[in-house]
Amino acid sequence: MSARTHALTIALTGGIAAGKTAVARRFEALGVHVHDADVAAREVIEPGTPGLAAVVGVFGPEVLDASGRLDRPAMRQRVFADPAARKKLEAIIHPGVRQWLRERVLAEQGPYCLLAIPLLAENIEHYRWVDRVLLVDVPESVQITRLIARDGIDQTLARRMLAHQASRAERLALADDVIENDGDEAALDDAVATLHQRYLALAS
Numbered sequence: 619m620s621a622r623t624h625a626l627t628i629a630l631t632g633g634i635a636a637g638k639t640a641v642a643r644r645f646e647a648l649g650v651h652v653h654d655a656d657v658a659a660r661e662v663i664e665p666g667t668p669g670l671a672a673v674v675g676v677f678g679p680e681v682l683d684a685s686g687r688l689d690r691p692a693m694r695q696r697v698f699a700d701p702a703a704r705k706k707l708e709a710i711i712h713p714g715v716r717q718w719l720r721e722r723v724l725a726e727q728g729p730y731c732l733l734a735i736p737l738l739a740e741n742i743e744h745y746r747w748v749d750r751v752l753l754v755d756v757p758e759s760v761q762i763t764r765l766i767a768r769d770g771i772d773q774t775l776a777r778r779m780l781a782h783q784a785s786r787a788e789r790l791a792l793a794d795d796v797i798e799n800d801g802d803e804a805a806l807d808d809a810v811a812t813l814h815q816r817y818l819a820l821a822s
Contacts, residue, residue: 624723626730626821629745631738631792632754633783635764637799637806641754642734644810653722654734655715662714663688672710677703716744729821739784739792750820752813753793756800758786 630645630652632638642652662669665686673681673688677696683689697704719733732752738745756764758780765776790796795816797809 625726625728626750626817627723627748628730628732628795628817629738629748629751630732630734630754631736631751631789632799633756633758633761633786633789634736634779635761635768636754636756637803638734638736638754640803640806641752641797641799641810642732644806645732645814648810648814649728650730650732650814651722651726651728652732652734653719655719655736656734658715658718659711662711662718667714669710669714673707676706676710712741712744720747730817737783739789742792750794750817751792752795752797753789754797754799755786755790755793756798760800 630638630642632641642654646652661667663673664670670688677693681689681693681696693707697707719735723731723733733748735741735745738751761780762773762776765771765779766773769776771779795813797806797813799806
């Protein structure tokens with residue numbers, strides 16, 4: 619097997635309200651770098667970036683707020699109502715996000731790092747370069763209960779949000795490692811500690 623030229627790269631994913639952030643925080647507490655696709659998605663369309671220029675080129679200057687930043691609430695409403703607009707926006711942002719994540723991996727000094735990618739299953743063809751996939755898994759009933767409590771929404775909207783994502787089965791099919799997060803959050807400590815040792819061993 620050829621020597622790896624980058625840190626062992628673990629993609630951390632899971633459905634909405636599965637508990638990815640709680641897992642990521644525990645890895646960070648162990649000194650592991652977690653590079654977040656949601657952070658990347660904001661950074662690649664900051665003022666002055668080619669990403670924001672491309673968004674304005676496609677959607678017009680009215681998508682900017684008074685400070686010259688992307689008016690996110692207005693953009694969100696627009697793309698939620700118009701699937702074609704959403705595809706155009708994703709075609710601009712997603713390649714920038716992937717490049718941002720690749721650059722973080724190539725600059726990584728630690729033995730391994732995590733990439734938090736919520737929509738991994740939906741975009742897996744673009745992430746064949748990650749070494750492993752870690753899934754935070756919960757039953758859909760738990761996701762719905764947590765979503766209602768977290769976002770103050772009703773069950774109908776919670777189910778619709780789930781329907782927009784890959785299915786639980788699709789995510790499980792991709793996973794090399796699975797953390798079950800349907801119980802007490804404190805149980806995550808042991809699960810993360812065990813995986814940390816496994817990843818250190820794999821990295822060496």
